[in-house]
Amino acid sequence: MGAGGPDDEDNRWPPWLKPLLRERFFVQCKLHADSHKSECNMYCLDCMNGALCSLCLAYHKDHRAIQIRRSSYHDVIRVSEIQKVLDISGVQTYVINSARVVFLNERPQPRPGKGVTNTCEVCERSLLDSFRFCSLGCKIAGTSKRKKQQMASDSEDSYSSSSSHARYMKNKINNENKVQSFSPSTPPPTPASYRTAKRRKGIPHRAPMGGLIIEY
Template structure:
C-alpha cells in the first residue's frame, strides 16, 4: 500500500472536497429565494455547497453547517467531531461555541513570545496544539509530507555538517589567499626611491655683491 492509499484510508472521502469547496455564494437553484446562501455541505453526496432549501433533497443524509469568522470558514466542534478526529487542532470560542477553522489563515507576522506554531503553515498557536485548521492537519499527517520531512531533516543535517566543514575550509582558503596577496604585494611593490638628480635642490643663502668703490 502506497502513501496515497494510506492517506485515503486515514481520511473520509468527503475531506478533500470540503477543503476545496467555496461557501457563502448564491445558490444557483434558488436564486429567487430568501437566504439562499450556500453554507451547508452534505457528507454523503459531496456535490458542492448547499443552501438551506437544498437540504430538502438530502433527507437522512449527514450534513454540516459552515459558519464564518473574520472572513474565514469555520465549523462547530460539536458538529464536526461526530465524523472526524480533530485532536491536535487549535479550537477557538466564537459566539459562545467552540469552532475549528477549515483552512489555514495567512499570518504576515509571527506572534511575539509565541513558542508553539502550526506544523504546516507556522501560524502561532496558543496552546500545545499541532495544527491551526482541518486543512493543515490533513496536509501535516499525510505520509508524503512526513517522508519529505524525514528526507529534508536527514539531508539538512548532512548539508549543515558539509556546509560547516566547507565553511571552515573556505575561510581557511580565504585567509591563505589574503596572506598570499599580502606577501605577493610586499614582494612586487617597488620600494620608494628618491631621484637625487630630479629632486629640488635647496637654494643657498644669497650673498650680496660687494659695493663698488668710487
C-alpha cells in the first residue's frame, strides 16, 4: 500500500498497541476463577488474546508478555518494560512506588491548575514542559489528528493553487477576447473608395525635361 493509504496509520503502531489500550484489566480470569491469582493484569503482545492472569502465562512461554499495574484506578505500565517494545517519547512519565511508569489512557482534567504553561495536546491535562501527552492513548490520538490536519492543509494548498491557476487562465482568456473585440478591423472597400483608387491610376505623366512629345 502506498504512502497515505488507509493502512498507513495502523502501520505506524505495533499491532498489539490499540487492542492493549482497549482491554479491561484487573478482572477475574474466567479460566482460573478458583485461584487466588486469577486477577488479569498481564497481556501477551504476540497473541493479543485479551487480559491474562499469572496462571495463563504457562500457555505463553517464550512470548512477549507485559504486566499492567494500577495507580488511582488507572492502568499504568513500567517504563522499563514498555520502552523495549514502543517509542514513548513525548509521553509524560511518573514515579509510582519507586518505579517510573506511563499511563495507558487519557485522564481528563476539569481545569488545569494555576500557573500551568503546558497541557496534554489531547485531553488538556497538566504536564511538565518537556512533554506533549499524558498517556499512550493520547499520543496515538494526538499524532493521528496532527497528520490528518497536515493532509487537509496540503489538500487545501493544492486546491487553492489549482483554483488560482484556473482564475488566472480565465482572466487571461477574457482579456484576450476583449482585445480582439476592440481591435479596429480593415473596413471593406466602398464604391467611392474604389473610384478614387481607379482615378489615381489614370493620372498622366509628363515626359522628361518638362517638354511635350509631338509625333508627326
